[in-house]
Amino acid sequence: MKNVELLSPAGNFEKLRTAVNFGADAVYLSGKNFGLRAKAANFEISELEDALSYLHSAGKKGYVTANIYPRNDDFEDLKVYIGVLAEINADAVIISDPGILHLIKQSGINIPVHISTQSNTVNYMSVKFWEDMGASRVILARELSKEEIGFICKNTGIEIEMFVHGAMCISHSGRCVLSNYFTGKDSNRGECTHPCRWNYYLVEKTRPGEYLPVVESDEGTFIYNSRDLCLLEYIDEIVNLGVASLKIEGRMKSAMYTGVVTGVYRQALDTALRGEQLVPEKWMPLLESVSNRGYTTGFFCSKADEQSMNYSTSSYYRNCDFIGVVTDFDGETIKFICKTKLEKNENIHFLDTDMREIPYQVQKIYDDRMNECESTKPNFGYYLPVNESISEGALVRRYK
Secondary structure: OOOOEEEEEOOOHHHHHHHHHOOOOEEEEEEOOOOOOOOOOOEOHHHHHHHHHHHHHOOOEEEEEOOOOOOHHHHHHHHHHHHHHHHOOOOEEEEOOHHHHHHHHHHOOOOOEEEOHHHOOOOHHHHHHHHHOOOOEEEOOOOOOHHHHHHHHHOOOOEEEEEEEEOOOOOHHHOOOHHHHHHOOOHHHOOOOOHHHOOOEEEOOOOOOOEEEOOOEOOEOOOOOEOEEEOHHHHHHHHHHOOOEEEEOOOOOOHHHHHHHHHHHHHHHHHHHOOOOOOHHHHHHHHHOOOEOOEEOOOOOOOOOHHHEOOOOOOOEOOEEEEEEEEEEOOOEEEEEEOOOOEOOOEEEEEOOOOOEEEEEOOOEEOOOOOEEOEOOOOOEEEEEOOOOOOOOOEEEEEO
8 A cells, every 4th residue: 555644734843843743744834925824933934944954854844835826916026935945945835826836837946836725626637737737746625525536536647635634614625705805814815814713693784783693502603613624534545545645734723733633643544554443432532632613524425514514612622731842851850841830739641752641640840940849830941750751742731
């Protein structure tokens, strides 16, 4: 069976390292411009170069997004930017607009091109078109069934990538104008304000300021609010379809999300590649411990329906607090940068990079000067004495 890539999000360097530590084969990331997650921390050019060097030294790949829909005055800067990406050895650039691909070819820039899901590729003829234009991979739209994905894989000659986990856009593969209409911020240029997650009321024209509820439940009305995609239990089927890369959404999510989701899908993918039976009941509690809006299989098994929507709240569920990432282990103590308050006598656990959960009761906390503390403060480094080996990169977590 051919190798299948596990591709994870990297909104900053901490998340990139976490993705690598938990088993990603590649990450996708963005510079400060031309990507569709403008609110993520993202990377300066020098940081992109460092990130790609780090990835390549670990035997991993890095794909850089330039998947906005550009306007006329963007192309001069895009030419320079993509030229720099080629110079710093980005493994591919992810684009949506055919004009950018034309620019790359016309300019003689030598860099592999991946076609973003934002291009709404839903059929094999479109894949053939992109192949003829010189693309090396197409990231399919999320709105496809497994039968359609399998047909595309069998009838095309380039790599096919698909999303297996993460947030779903209410509009066709993200081609949304709600944000632009309501706020003037263009989702197709990385500025989405997520109006699909808002709570809506009606206002009658002659009664300004009088809000009339559209009643779905006592919690509110979230008519556009999709659940998150989760295809964990179908990874073995997906492998057999011929897909080259499995993509996890979430550059705006935390390093805990990145680590947990990457680690779960790493185990599931390895299990499927060995031809062994998946054990989703073992892995789903971990996926439910990180940010999610409830899960759906989207269009993979059948057409999405009301069961794919979350009508009760647009807020994320999460039953676990992210305390920090282990940055060092000397055989007796671990060091971590704290994300939230932690007190003595609390019960926490470490999620190691091999996905072992190690329970731990906090008895002593030391600050950077090795002074004992009663509790921690966010964004400071602390030490905890431990009795067993904990890997650098392990997550420190606390169940609620």
